[in-house]
Amino acid sequence: MRAQRPESALVTGGASGVGRAIVELLADRGVRVVVADVDEDAGDRLATAVGGRFVATDVRAPDDMERAVEAASGLGRLAYVNLGAGVARPGPDALAVDDATFDLLWQTNVRGVWNGVRAAAPALRAACDADGPGRIVVTASLAGVATWPDDPLYTATKHAAVGLVRALAPALERRGVTLSAICPGFVNTGLIPAQYRTGQFPLLSAATVARLALAAHEPGGLYVLQPGVEPIAYRPRGVPGARDAEGRVARPPRIEGT
Numbered sequence: 714m715r716a717q718r719p720e721s722a723l724v725t726g727g728a729s730g731v732g733r734a735i736v737e738l739l740a741d742r743g744v745r746v747v748v749a750d751v752d753e754d755a756g757d758r759l760a761t762a763v764g765g766r767f768v769a770t771d772v773r774a775p776d777d778m779e780r781a782v783e784a785a786s787g788l789g790r791l792a793y794v795n796l797g798a799g800v801a802r803p804g805p806d807a808l809a810v811d812d813a814t815f816d817l818l819w820q821t822n823v824r825g826v827w828n829g830v831r832a833a834a835p836a837l838r839a840a841c842d843a844d845g846p847g848r849i850v851v852t853a854s855l856a857g858v859a860t861w862p863d864d865p866l867y868t869a870t871k872h873a874a875v876g877l878v879r880a881l882a883p884a885l886e887r888r889g890v891t892l893s894a895i896c897p898g899f900v901n902t903g904l905i906p907a908q909y910r911t912g913q914f915p916l917l918s919a920a921t922v923a924r925l926a927l928a929a930h931e932p933g934g935l936y937v938l939q940p941g942v943e944p945i946a947y948r949p950r951g952v953p954g955a956r957d958a959e960g961r962v963a964r965p966p967r968i969e970g971t
Contacts, residue, residue: 718789718790719743719744719745719788719789719790720743720744720745720789720790720791720792720793721744721745721746721747721785721786721787721788721789721790721791721792722739722744722745722746722747722785722791722792722793722794722795723746723747723749723781723782723784723785723791723793723794723795723833724736724739724746724747724748724749724794724795724797725749725750725770725772725778725781725795725796725797725798725825725829726749726750726772726797726798726799726852727746727747727748727749727750727756727759727795727797728748728750728752728755728756728759728767729750729752729755729902729903730797730900730902730903730904730919731797731852731897731900731902731919731922731923731926732748732750732795732797732798732852733759733919734918734919734920734922734923735795735797735923735926735927736748736759736763736765737759737763737923738920738923738924738927739793739927740763740764740765742927744789744792744793745764745765745766745788745789746760746763746765746766746785746788747760747765747766747767747768747781747784747785747788748760748763748765748766748767748768749767749768749770749772749777749778749781749798750767750769750770750798751769751770751771753767753769756769765788766784766788768780768781768784770798772796772798772821772824772825772828772829773820773821773824773825773828774828775828775831775832778828778829778831778832778833779832781832782794782832782833782836783836785836786836786840790840790841791833791836791837791840791841791847792837792840792841792847792848793847793848793850793927794829794833794837794847794848794849794850795849795850795851795852795926796825796826796829796830796833796849796850796851796852797851797852797926798821798825799821799822799825799852799854799871799904800817800818800821800822800867800904801818801864801867801904801905802814802817802818802864802866802867803861803863803864803867803905803906804863804864805863807862807863807865810866814866815866818866818867818870819866819870819873821870822867822870822871822873822874823870823873823874823877826851826874826877826878827877829849830849830877830881830885830892833847833849834847834849834885834888834890837849837889837890838888838889838890841889841890846886846889846890846891847889847890847891848890848891848892848893848930849885849890849891849892849893850892850893850894850895850926850927850930851874851877851878851892851893851894851895852894852895852897852922852926853871853874853875853878853894853895853896853935854867854871854896854897855896855897855898855899855937855939856868856871856872857871857872857874857875857894857896857935858872858875858896858935858937858947858949863906871896874894875894875896875935878892878893878894878933878935879933879935879949882932882933883932883933885932886932886933891930891931891932892932892933893930893931893932893933893934893935893936894934894935894936895922895925895926895935895936895938896935896936896937896938896947897917897922897925897937897938897939898917898937898938898939898940899914899916899917900916900917900918900919900922901916901917901918901919902919915940915941916940917938917939917940921938922938925938925944928944931946934946935947935949
């Protein structure tokens, strides 16, 4: 009988905040974790503390994501990937954003998810065919289904990340990979402005969000979490379907081969 390899996982943005909490919870469960982050000092310290491995990773770079996935696959049977690297730039003037900041948010929050899914899906499928589906969980935001007026670009990029999850999930499910997203409200991390951390506004803890990230999810599921409220599976409101000449709902044709 073949001995089963230990499970491994990959967490982008894993050196701090929610990513760090996910790394620690995975390690507590006996999973060997690759911490992927641009913060080399914090990432290396955390990986050492949990017995994992740090890989310097800019999620905007496909080659970096490929290296991080390869490293996680080398630690065991890759079963879980959390794509949590993200940036925000809230401010009092919604239009006072320079082009470099615009590009940073779109490249990190959207292309980072795209790069992560493309790099991780084949490895997850290869590792988990005989042991159940592999999982990719995107740490999106409540701003992916609502709005944050102080940071419209963050809102737009998180809407895009949620859209990617919903649209990609069916194809990944056919390939044996479950793709889902969590959409927490404001979390007590360095990502949010200091004004939110005065104690006047209720905040989620990173540990609470981490538990949701590791809970069971449906393919394409969106899971909303707010302080003082139980997590809910969020169902976007349906839109009217096209009707054919007989008044029946018409389904768009599938592109052959997908």
